[in-house]
Amino acid sequence: MIARLFDIVSAKAREEPNAVMLAAKEQGQWRTYSAGDVWETARKLAGGLESLGISNSELTPEKQEKIAVISPNRPEWIITDVAVQLTGGALTPVYPTLAPAELAYILKEAEVRILFLSNKDIYERFKDALSEVPTLKHIYSFDRVEGLPNWQDLVSKNLQPDEAVISRIKPETLATIIYTSGTTGSPKGVMLSQSNIVSNVLDCMPEFWFASKGERALSFLPLNHIFEKMVTYVYLNQGVSIYYAESMETIGENLKEVKPVVFTTVPRLLEKVYEKILAKGMDLKGIKRALFFWALGLGFKYDNIKQGSAWYRLQLKLANKLIFSKWREALGGNVRAIVTGAAACQDRLIRIFSSAGITIMEGYGLTETSPVISVNKYRSEDRRIGSIGPVIQNVEVKLAEDGEIMARGKNIMMGYYKKPELTAEVIDKDGWFKTGDIGTWVEGRFLKITDRKKEIFKTAGGKYVAPQVIENKMKESVFIEQMIVVGNGRKFVSALIVPALPHVRKYLEEKGMKTPTTNEELVRIPEVVDLVQKQVEKYNQLFGHVEQVKKFALLPHEWTIDTGELTPSIKIKRKVIEQKFAGEIDKMYS
Numbered sequence: 001m002i003a004r005l006f007d008i009v010s011a012k013a014r015e016e017p018n019a020v021m022l023a024a025k026e027q028g029q030w031r032t033y034s035a036g037d038v039w040e041t042a043r044k045l046a047g048g049l050e051s052l053g054i055s056n057s058e059l060t061p062e063k064q065e066k067i068a069v070i071s072p073n074r075p076e077w078i079i080t081d082v083a084v085q086l087t088g089g090a091l092t093p094v095y096p097t098l099a100p101a102e103l104a105y106i107l108k109e110a111e112v113r114i115l116f117l118s119n120k121d122i123y124e125r126f127k128d129a130l131s132e133v134p135t136l137k138h139i140y141s142f143d144r145v146e147g148l149p150n151w152q153d154l155v156s157k158n159l160q161p162d163e164a165v166i167s168r169i170k171p172e173t174l175a176t177i178i179y180t181s182g183t184t185g186s187p188k189g190v191m192l193s194q195s196n197i198v199s200n201v202l203d204c205m206p207e208f209w210f211a212s213k214g215e216r217a218l219s220f221l222p223l224n225h226i227f228e229k230m231v232t233y234v235y236l237n238q239g240v241s242i243y244y245a246e247s248m249e250t251i252g253e254n255l256k257e258v259k260p261v262v263f264t265t266v267p268r269l270l271e272k273v274y275e276k277i278l279a280k281g282m283d284l285k286g287i288k289r290a291l292f293f294w295a296l297g298l299g300f301k302y303d304n305i306k307q308g309s310a311w312y313r314l315q316l317k318l319a320n321k322l323i324f325s326k327w328r329e330a331l332g333g334n335v336r337a338i339v340t341g342a343a344a345c346q347d348r349l350i351r352i353f354s355s356a357g358i359t360i361m362e363g364y365g366l367t368e369t370s371p372v373i374s375v376n377k378y379r380s381e382d383r384r385i386g387s388i389g390p391v392i393q394n395v396e397v398k399l400a401e402d403g404e405i406m407a408r409g410k411n412i413m414m415g416y417y418k419k420p421e422l423t424a425e426v427i428d429k430d431g432w433f434k435t436g437d438i439g440t441w442v443e444g445r446f447l448k449i450t451d452r453k454k455e456i457f458k459t460a461g462g463k464y465v466a467p468q469v470i471e472n473k474m475k476e477s478v479f480i481e482q483m484i485v486v487g488n489g490r491k492f493v494s495a496l497i498v499p500a501l502p503h504v505r506k507y508l509e510e511k512g513m514k515t516p517t518t519n520e521e522l523v524r525i526p527e528v529v530d531l532v533q534k535q536v537e538k539y540n541q542l543f544g545h546v547e548q549v550k551k552f553a554l555l556p557h558e559w560t561i562d563t564g565e566l567t568p569s570i571k572i573k574r575k576v577i578e579q580k581f582a583g584e585i586d587k588m589y590s
Contacts, residue, residue: 043083070126092177114140279502
């Protein structure tokens, strides 16, 4: 009976101790960790942690020990997660990309006493911030770092965890506090119980029937994100081996080595994969180039429900043999499905990958919902392009009068840590969680998001505008990389646009133009402004007069986590962007 997350690992270690559970590259070679290794190492680490005098006499959120981890994905991350659970503690994972001040805020609020970090680089980045945390007493590293004790020092004590404590860990016990950076304000600690996450794992299991025991998944989305962590326990429960990508830069190479059947991603990374494929297609000449764009044209028309004429299906079969088979090879040759979430995925990406025989399972959820609320399933009849799929089993969804999506179920968080007033704002007396997203039903059973409640704005003329719909449509252009629509309280709608600069350069060079060396110069030349203007005009026709983008400003550099415009889960921080580029916005209205 699986009541707690660590029960999954315990069961696998008992049933198939030698099966590969986790794997990572170490000194250029893949090192595998069996289910038995993972479980035994986690137990020894738990025993070592308890020898530090862990607070576990009362298993309540206020009294439980909060143990932090700052690390990219690696087997030690999951082993630490299991170990912390066995001690009755609550893991508090922190993104390695956070600003040091934000890290210090989180560790202070959670009163973290014990911290695990990955390597020397992370230690150097946060060393000063860590010295500001009065409660912090122990720091352990996964790699050998001079001046720090290693996590193996705890494991090598060969101690076993206290079984009396383990027996007191109930489904309702706090398992983790995940701080959401959010797109505004200070981070909030989302308290998720064992039951919150376990219920989501079990309720998502039926959607992963296509992945069999012994097959492989590649993991690269941060484990700090509840999406990747929950899916990890789905993989473990299914007997799927998890291989960790070395870094974001090596994903392509790791896909070819690992040959996974499934991986999770965010739309931004899926766009990057598509852009690389497109760039290779642009380099082709003659008949090869013509065939590539012919296949692409077929892909854009693909619909898994309306399958098209016999002639279209015949052409698609041919395109799959000649062109799309190479796409599948580039992803390792075995990928059946890619699960995507965290932001809206463009319809054209779903169409093109699905037409190539790679099912895109777009889902929806929040950290507060552990996270999955709905997902487009592997079976074609349970997928609709443009929707976020049917609601998963045992989760209820209703739409409020204003269209806000409300969810209820065992997956709804315990609340925000030390912020009961914020918890009361989002969970009503009947247990309904207010997602902040506006939605609608398609065909009565597929959920569709139309916008973020807080992001809908009103123009000076009193007309409401939903920016996400406009942005998602315009970003279908290969020449538009990122954009935000603005116009709150203004007389018309405008936009800040980051052009897809590599494509823009290639387009100009193919026209025989010499392009400027810097991005700053490139976005100012009339030909680039004219090119983007044509894209805006093309998509403007799809919107009402009030929603149309009347003016835009081109920006020379992509928005990133490091420069502060994106959250660690790659969501756009609108307020930050609007403040940072206030001058450019004002100029459009002056």
